[in-house]
Amino acid sequence: MKRLVVLGAGTAGTMVVNKLRPRLDPADWEIVVVDEDPVHYYQPGFLFLPFGDYGPADVKKPKARLLPAGVDLVEATIDSVDPAGSVVHLSDGTTLGYDQLVIATGTHPRPEETEGMDGPEFGETVHTFYTYDGALRLREALRRFEGGRLVVHIVDMPFKCPVAPLEFTFLADAWFEELGMRDRVELTYVTPLEGAFTKPVASAHLGTMLAEREIGLEADFYTERIDAERRVLVSYDEREVPYDLLVTVPLNMGADFVAKSGLGDDLNHVLVDRETFLHPDYDNLFVLGDAANLPTS
Numbered sequence: 001m002k003r004l005v006v007l008g009a010g011t012a013g014t015m016v017v018n019k020l021r022p023r024l025d026p027a028d029w030e031i032v033v034v035d036e037d038p039v040h041y042y043q044p045g046f047l048f049l050p051f052g053d054y055g056p057a058d059v060k061k062p063k064a065r066l067l068p069a070g071v072d073l074v075e076a077t078i079d080s081v082d083p084a085g086s087v088v089h090l091s092d093g094t095t096l097g098y099d100q101l102v103i104a105t106g107t108h109p110r111p112e113e114t115e116g117m118d119g120p121e122f123g124e125t126v127h128t129f130y131t132y133d134g135a136l137r138l139r140e141a142l143r144r145f146e147g148g149r150l151v152v153h154i155v156d157m158p159f160k161c162p163v164a165p166l167e168f169t170f171l172a173d174a175w176f177e178e179l180g181m182r183d184r185v186e187l188t189y190v191t192p193l194e195g196a197f198t199k200p201v202a203s204a205h206l207g208t209m210l211a212e213r214e215i216g217l218e219a220d221f222y223t224e225r226i227d228a229e230r231r232v233l234v235s236y237d238e239r240e241v242p243y244d245l246l247v248t249v250p251l252n253m254g255a256d257f258v259a260k261s262g263l264g265d266d267l268n269h270v271l272v273d274r275e276t277f278l279h280p281d282y283d284n285l286f287v288l289g290d291a292a293n294l295p296t297s
């Protein structure tokens with residue numbers, strides 16, 4: 001009996017086991033998925049939580065319900081992978097050998113990587129909708145917001161779904177308009193890119209859409225730190241952007257076990273061949289979804 005181990009039961013891990021279970025004879029192949037969180041979050045829905053268009057039930061489902069029969073779900077945190085020995089080490093001390101491995105543990109916001117972000121103001125005047133809890137905290141903050149400077153901010157590239165902060169900005173513009181308070185809100189979009197978006201044609205079009213809605217654009221902004229006490233963003237070239245409410249996309253990084261296992265780049269994204277999704281050094285180690293260091297947007 002051979003064993004396929006899939007690390008991460010998010011979008012990529014769930015899809016790959018649903019595709020592979022019918023193709024791999026259960027008499028020959030055992031399939032095991034490891035994830036530390038029993039809840040599957042529909043992350044695109046996080047955009048709609050702050051405005052109340054979606055509620056918790058729209059974005060949460062038990063992971064076990066999304067896996068086909070014949071796939072074992074192990075609820076555990078991955079500590080490291082020994083790719084030479086084909087063994088996964090879990091943080092409860094147990095190990096899981098494999099014949100084939102798929103790493104699908106995604107990429108995740110790391111507020112602690114930016115000076116000043118992860119302090120007492122996080123969840124108060126500094127928010128992110130890139131996590132479930134963050135999106136719900138932001139919903140409360142938007143309910144309390146009576147007007148002032150709302151800044152939508154990207155720390156650095158790459159991050160998952162690069163269009164999401166723009167979508168948030170346009171949704172916020174429409175939401176304040178609907179509440180009859182748009183004239184009391186100064187909206188600014190702060191990005192390390194030279195324009196509104198990564199691709200030139202889309203960037204020009206989206207830049208026009210921002211201008212038409214009187215949304216300020218602060219481009220080429222490389223964030224050095226957040227001065228949460230003074231409520232200003234500070235860039236390496238010493239520009240400052242003041243805010244009353246900050247909605248930020250923190251630095252995105254892959255899981256820590258990737259670094260511990262010597263498999264990642266400096267943001268813990270796993271090295272992978274873009275044609276085969278195989279790790280360049282191991283012919284039984286595949287990487288799918290956001291965990292890979294591919295330029296997927």
Ligand SMILES: Cc1cc2nc3c(=O)[nH]c(=O)nc-3n(C[C@H](O)[C@H](O)[C@H](O)COP(=O)(O)OP(=O)(O)OC[C@H]3O[C@@H](n4cnc5c(N)ncnc54)[C@H](O)[C@@H]3O)c2cc1C
Nearest residue numbers: 008010011012035036043044077078105106161255289290
């Ligand atoms: C606000 C927002 C809006 C988005 N909008 C869109 C959109 O419109 N269209 C689109 O295509 N994409 C969108 N995305 C991106 C999309 O959600 C991701 O690209 C997708 O979820 C990636 O799937 P994944 O399986 O690679 O990672 P994930 O779905 O993040 O799954 C990773 C899994 O690994 C588990 N894990 C991580 N580390 C460990 C560990 N050490 N031990 C055990 N388990 C671990 C996690 O618990 C998680 O279940 C959006 C994302 C956000 C945040």
